[in-house]
């Protein structure tokens with residue numbers, strides 16, 4: 001057997017014995033790589049006589065082809081064996097439940113959803129969002145809103161007071177979002193068009209009252225603002241919010257110290273087998289208080305009541321959330337029960353827009 005023949009048969013048996021693709025690659029490099037045995041033989045051709053080169057060249061190239069062929073065949077075998085081994089070791093239980101995609105996990109609380117919905121609606125009408133602190137002064141929560149000292153309307157607010165300070169003044173947890181009206185008027189020149197959604201507090205707890213709840217205040221101050229504007233805004237809001245074409249509203253005379261005249265607003269509805277429909281029916285549900293801002297309030301907030309006038313309203317966010325989404329007990333909104341939230345909550349990426357739908 002010539003040297004070339006024995007080299008070839010050695011390489012072929014190495015190929016056949018290679019246990020995996022890495023070992024096979026090592027055999028390939030030792031035979032055909034830059035410093036491989038066959039490459040070394042090919043490099044000797046240059047020094048041969050033309051006749052020798054003809055016979056030796058052909059023989060070496062045959063050996064090279066044979067090695068390449070064997071490498072390809074063995075690679076296929078090893079690949080198939082590796083795949084078989086993987087398939088045998090990895091198992092997939094197709095009966096397992098699917099895991100939620102990250103964007104599907106978690107739910108937006110109905111209150112946050114309603115908060116976003118109403119902000120979207122009023123933003124579309126040109127309202128900015130104003131904010132104020134939960135801890136307020138007596139002055140902003142009551143006095144500048146035309147609740148005189150000792151007036152019984154103060155007592156109706158079941159206020160959480162902090163301990164009196166040395167000068168006898170007391171801080172409190174705001175009982176309504178109306179003090180944000182005061183802050184806005186003191187900080188901003190008319191025309192003013194703001195809503196103030198926020199947390200509010202009163203000492204009260206039953207199926208329809210929680211010590212902490214939410215309100216959204218609205219305030220418009222300009223030279224010619226009047227009740228007609230207010231009615232239109234509230235009407236458009238209710239249609240957009242309850243996502244209906246028609247809504248009937250009833251404006252009843254009422255009393256608030258900070259508005260004159262003051263009104264309460266009911267919307268018409270029909271309750272039927274746990275369902276509620278708006279714009280029809282015999283029931284009237286109260287949803288908000290409103291009125292023309294009292295001249296005393298304007299004056300207390302450095303706005304000239306002889307030049308400017310305006311209107312305001314205050315609405316319970318919890319209440320309209322319950323009405324829209326069929327939540328029976330107010331306290332459920334505050335319990336933090338994940339099972340409840342999974343049922344009543346909203347998908348994180350379904351952001352309410354007027355164009356795309358508020359709640360779909």
Ligand code: DAH
Nearest residue numbers: 176178289290291312313314
């Ligand atoms: N602040 C009132 C309350 O909590 C609600 C309210 C009524 C706000 C009339 C207003 C308004 O701005 O004009 O009971």
